[in-house]
Structures are given as structure tokens and as C-alpha cells.
Amino acid sequence: MKVGIIGSGGREHAICQSISNSNKIDEIFCFPGNAGTENIAKNIKIDLENFESIKNYILKKKIDVTIVGPEKPLVDGLVDYLEKFQIKVFGPNKIAAKLEGSKIFTKELCQKYNIPTAKFGIFRSKVSTYEYLKKIKFPIVIKADNLASGKGVYICNNFIEAKIATDEIFDGKFGDAKKILIEEFLKGEEMSFFTIHDGKTFKTFNTAQDHKRVSEGDKGKNTGGMGAYSPSRLINSKLETKIINKIIRPTLKGLADIGSQYKGFLYTGLMIVKDEPFLIEYNVRMGDPECQTILPKLLTNFDKIILACCDGKLNETDIKWSNKKSLCIVVCSEGYPEKFNKNILIENLNKIELANNEFLFHAGTEKKNKRIYAVGGRVLNFVSISEDFSKARNEILKNINKLNWSGGFYRKDIGYKVIK
Numbered sequence: 418m419k420v421g422i423i424g425s426g427g428r429e430h431a432i433c434q435s436i437s438n439s440n441k442i443d444e445i446f447c448f449p450g451n452a453g454t455e456n457i458a459k460n461i462k463i464d465l466e467n468f469e470s471i472k473n474y475i476l477k478k479k480i481d482v483t484i485v486g487p488e489k490p491l492v493d494g495l496v497d498y499l500e501k502f503q504i505k506v507f508g509p510n511k512i513a514a515k516l517e518g519s520k521i522f523t524k525e526l527c528q529k530y531n532i533p534t535a536k537f538g539i540f541r542s543k544v545s546t547y548e549y550l551k552k553i554k555f556p557i558v559i560k561a562d563n564l565a566s567g568k569g570v571y572i573c574n575n576f577i578e579a580k581i582a583t584d585e586i587f588d589g590k591f592g593d594a595k596k597i598l599i600e601e602f603l604k605g606e607e608m609s610f611f612t613i614h615d616g617k618t619f620k621t622f623n624t625a626q627d628h629k630r631v632s633e634g635d636k637g638k639n640t641g642g643m644g645a646y647s648p649s650r651l652i653n654s655k656l657e658t659k660i661i662n663k664i665i666r667p668t669l670k671g672l673a674d675i676g677s678q679y680k681g682f683l684y685t686g687l688m689i690v691k692d693e694p695f696l697i698e699y700n701v702r703m704g705d706p707e708c709q710t711i712l713p714k715l716l717t718n719f720d721k722i723i724l725a726c727c728d729g730k731l732n733e734t735d736i737k738w739s740n741k742k743s744l745c746i747v748v749c750s751e752g753y754p755e756k757f758n759k760n761i762l763i764e765n766l767n768k769i770e771l772a773n774n775e776f777l778f779h780a781g782t783e784k785k786n787k788r789i790y791a792v793g794g795r796v797l798n799f800v801s802i803s804e805d806f807s808k809a810r811n812e813i814l815k816n817i818n819k820l821n822w823s824g825g826f827y828r829k830d831i832g833y834k835v836i837k
Contacts, residue, residue, distance in 0.1 A: 418720065421446045421475055422458070423465065423495070424486030427747070427780035427798040428705040430454050432484060434778070435712045435719040442720060446480060452789045453779025465490055468498045475504055482507060482720075482727055485681075488564055491701050492518035496681075505727045509614075509701045512677040516668070516699040520598050521562050523699055530667040534696040535600040535688075546583045546597055550576055556602040559583065560698075561591045569594075570629075570639050572602065605690035606834075607697065608649040609707050610660055612685070613722065615731035616678040619665070621657065623714065623738060624649040625707040626834070631754055633830045640754045641795055644746045644831030645710040646806055651689050660685065660694045668699070680726060709778045709798045710745040714738050741774075744809040744832050745800045748817060748825045750781070753794035761791045761824040768819045775812060776800040796825060807836045 418441050422429050430453040433445055437457045448471060450460035463470055465487075475483055483499065485491055485508035494511035515522045527534040535558070540546040550557075559582040561569030569591040571582035586594050611622040625647040631637040664685060672679055684700035684707070703711075712719070716737040725734040750757040763782070766789055771777060778800065781793015799816055803809035810832055817827060 418442055418482070419444045419446070419478060419480045420720065421448065421480040421483035422450075422454075422486060423448050423471070423483065423490055425449050425451050425454075425780075426487065426705055426793075427778045427795065428703055428708040429486040430778040430780070431709040431712045431776075431798075432486060432703070432719070433458050434776070435715060436484075436723075439718045439720045441718075444478075446474075446478065448474075451779045452782035452784040453777070455784055466493070468495055471495070472499060472502055472504065475499070476502065481505060482723060484508070484723060486702060488514070488517050488700065488702055491681075492564060507723050507727055508681040509679055509683075510677060512675065513672055513679050513681075514701045516672075516683075517701040518564060519562055520560050520698060521596055523696075524598065526668065526671045527696060530671045532664055532667050532696055533694065535603050537598055537600045540597045540599065541595065543583055543587050546587075546599070547580065549599065550579045550583070555579070558600040558602055559586070560598040560600065561586045561594045562596040562598055563592050563594050603688040603690055603695055603697075605688040605695070606651060608651050608687045608689055608694075609645070609704055610649075610652075610657075610685040610687055611703065611707070611711065612665060612683045613726060613731065613736075614669075614679045614681060614683060615726040615729050616680040617729055618732045619669075619679075619683075620731060620734075620736055621661075622682065622736070623647055623711045624652045625704065625710050626650070627704060627707055628828060628831055631828075633828050638754055640749075642704070642706045642747060643749070643828045644744070645704075645707045646742070646744045646809075646832040646835060647707070647710045647714065648742075650835050656689070656692060656694065660687065664694060664696050705780075706745045706747050706795075706798050709776070709800055710743045713776050713800055713802055714741065714743050739802065741802050741804060742806050742809055743800065743802050744806055744813065745798055746810070746813050746817065746827050746831045747780070747795050748797040748799065748820070748822065748827045749795050750791050750793070751824055751826055757794050758824065759792050763789050763791055763796070763820075763822055763824070765820050765822065769816055771816070772812075774802040775816065777816070791824060806832045810836060
């Protein structure tokens with residue numbers, strides 16, 4: 418079987434690695450991939466906004482199934498486009514992808530279907546936003562309505578911080594945002610809850626806790642994710658039932674009512690407040706770095722699960738997991754999430770010798786003349802599977818110390834809520 422994977426991040430390398438473990442895979446193509454995927458797949462340099470070029474290549478190479486990793490092609494309708502040509506593709510269609518593409522779409526769906534979420538207001542100009550901000554109590558959360566690679570979210574403790582957030586969003590820091598969302602600040606603990614869908618049914622796909630802030634102690638600016646651990650310390654059968662019945666099922670009904678069935682990964686970002694789940698946001702794909710943290714624990718062949726989803730037969734597939742703990746630490750380029758240097762040589766990668774329970778997934782990397790360079794903000798993902806989180810983190814830190822990359826930085830406290 419031939420598999421195509423759309424994307425170039427750590428998530429896509431993890432998907433590529435997991436797919437390659439199957440003895441049914443003949444060839445993997447990554448569009449465009451990175452220096453890590455190059456070792457197990459054929460990287461194809463292609464413009465991800467040129468759907469016709471992607472379609473032509475898939476048909477030319479007779480790729481059996483294509484997995485869409487990142488959010489933008491999903492929101493832009495790549496799945497809908499490929500399916501017009503009878504191409505088997507894993508991911509939600511354009512309507513369903515609005516769950517991530519527009520935070521306001523999701524909030525209005527929550528309102529209509531009584532899905533628990535933070536109270537909110539929608540604003541379309543700086544002036545109306547300023548007027549509202551002068552009247553409210555802080556802290557609050559301000560979000561750009563459009564895609565922002567996980568960075569368009571601000572927790573504001575006063576009017577000055579809120580004004581800066583408003584200005585940055587409306588001035589185009591995260592693209593052409595026409596609207597802004599202001600939410601009440603929920604006091605609780607975050608959890609990432611994953612499900613996988615075939616359009617008719619769904620199954621849970623593990624849990625994690627991401628670490629979004631750039632600095633230790635969860636301080637500093639929001640990032641795409643500095644690390645994660647799995648499973649979440651909060652999950653239990655009672656909470657899982659609440660999440661499914663109060664949030665997942667009503668969301669699927671809401672989509673069905675507007676003519677859309679959900680297929681692909683659904684990442685439910687939650688705030689757990691006194692054992693009650695509140696929806697923070699949806700992502701319409703696997704999280705990054707949660708994907709890198711979760712997939713190494715999967716015991717069922719990943720290609721079998723993907724094909725079952727594409728064929729509407731997920732109910733016939735049993736998804737099995739290792740019961741061990743997993744932890745991931747992301748190494749980033751200096752300066753991230755603000756301005757950072759690119760094309761920085763990463764030395765000492767050859768000194769990293771991974772044990773069977775250890776993984777290294779590339780993200781913003783590129784191979785040039787047999788040498789590997791950092792070309793993105795998040796660069797490498799070190800993962801360890803262990804009986805306990807403390808041991809996993811210590812093993813990762815040893816490998817990062819061996820890397821000894823002067824151009825990068827990382828958080829040493831990933832998993833601090835589960836490690837004494």
C-alpha cells in the first residue's frame with residue numbers, strides 16, 4: 418500500500434513513523450516532509466495551497482490513502498477537493514473544519530447545543546472592543562477568530578494587556594482577522610482529549626496535557642506547544658463519559674444538522690473545573706506535540722485504523738494501547754515564538770543513540786548536503802515511554818544534553834504537574 422502524508426512538522430514525522438511500522442506499507446510520500454521523514458519516506462517539495470498539483474501527484478503515483486496532518490489545508494477544503502477525484506483521504510471536510518477555522522463558529526454552535534464553554538462576546542472592531550474592555554473584570558481570554566498556529570490566544574490580566582492583544586489581532590499579526598473573541602477566564606486545569614471518527618461512529622484516541630507557554634512554570638507567550646505528557650492525570654471513566662455526552666455528541670449533532678459528518682481526528686481542548694469539562698477549543702487534526710507523545714503508545718497498526726475510518730468501518734476495529742507513560746519535550750530555535758533565526762546547523766545529532774523506548778521526531782528541519790539545519794521555530798521532539806513520567810523526562814534530558822545545540826532552547830519542567 419502507498420500512503421501520502423500532508424505536512425512537515427513533528428506530528429507528520431510521528432504519523433510517518435507509525436505508518437511505516439506496518440508490513441503492508443510499500444511506499445510513503447510526505448508533502449513536503451522534513452529531514453526526519455526523509456529517512457523513511459520520499460519527501461515531495463510541493464505547494465500545499467496548490468490542490469491541483471497535490472491531486473495530480475497522488476493520481477500519478479497511485480497513492481492509496483492520503484492523511485492530512487495540519488489544519489490549514491483542512492480548513493481550506495483539501496479533503497473536499499481530493500474526494501471529487503475519488504481519492505481516499507483521511508481528514509474532515511471544509512464545513513467540519515470550521516470547528517477550528519473559526520472560533521466564533523464553534524462558540525455559536527456551543528450556544529445552540531448547550532455545550533459547556535466559557536461565556537463570550539464577539540467584536541468586529543478595535544473601538545467596540547476597547548469600550549467593552551473598559552467595563553469588565555479581569556483576567557479574560559482574547560482570541561483571534563482565524564487560524565493562528567496555536568498562538569492567537571492571550572490571557573490578559575488588565576486593560577493594557579488586553580489592548581495590546583486587540584491591536585495585534587486586528588493589525589494582522591495572525592492574518593486577516595475580521596472578528597475577535599473575548600471569553601471569561603476559567604480557573605481549572607487543561608486537558609487534551611482525542612477522538613477518531615469515520616463519519617458514522619467514533620472512538621477515543623487517548624489524552625494528553627500540552628504545555629503552551631514558552632517559559633518554565635507556564636509563563637511567557639503562547640506557543641504551538643513546548644511539550645506534553647500522556648495520559649492526562651485528570652482522566653477517569655466518569656469524566657470521559659461527561660466529555661462524550663456533554664461535548665462530543667452534541668457537536669457531532671450540530672454538524673449533522675448542517676449536513677456534515679465528521680471524519681478524521683478531533684482534538685477537544687478542555688478546561689476541567691471541579692470535575693466538570695468545559696470546551697476551550699476544537700482542533701480538527703491531531704495535536705502537535707500531543708501526536709508525538711501519543712502515537713508511540715499505539716499497539717494497533719495505525720494504517721489499519723486510518724483505512725477503517727476512510728471506509729466507514731471504525732466500529733470493526735479494536736484500538737489497543739500500551740499502559741505506559743509518555744512524555745515529549747520540544748527543542749525550539751532561540752527567539753521562538755517571536756522572531757528566530759533560520760538555516761542554523763544542528764550539530765551532534767549523530768551522537769543521539771535512541772533506546773527502543775525513545776523517539777526523536779523532526780519538525781522545522783531540512784537536510785542540505787547531508788547536514789541538517791533548523792528552518793522553523795519548533796525543531797526537534799524528544800519522546801520517551803516509561804513506567805513513570807520522572808524517568809521518561811530524565812531520559813529525554815540526557816539526550817538533549819548530548820545534542821548540546823547552542824541554537825536552541827527547551828523547557829526542563831515538562832510534566833511538572835505529574836512529577837514530584
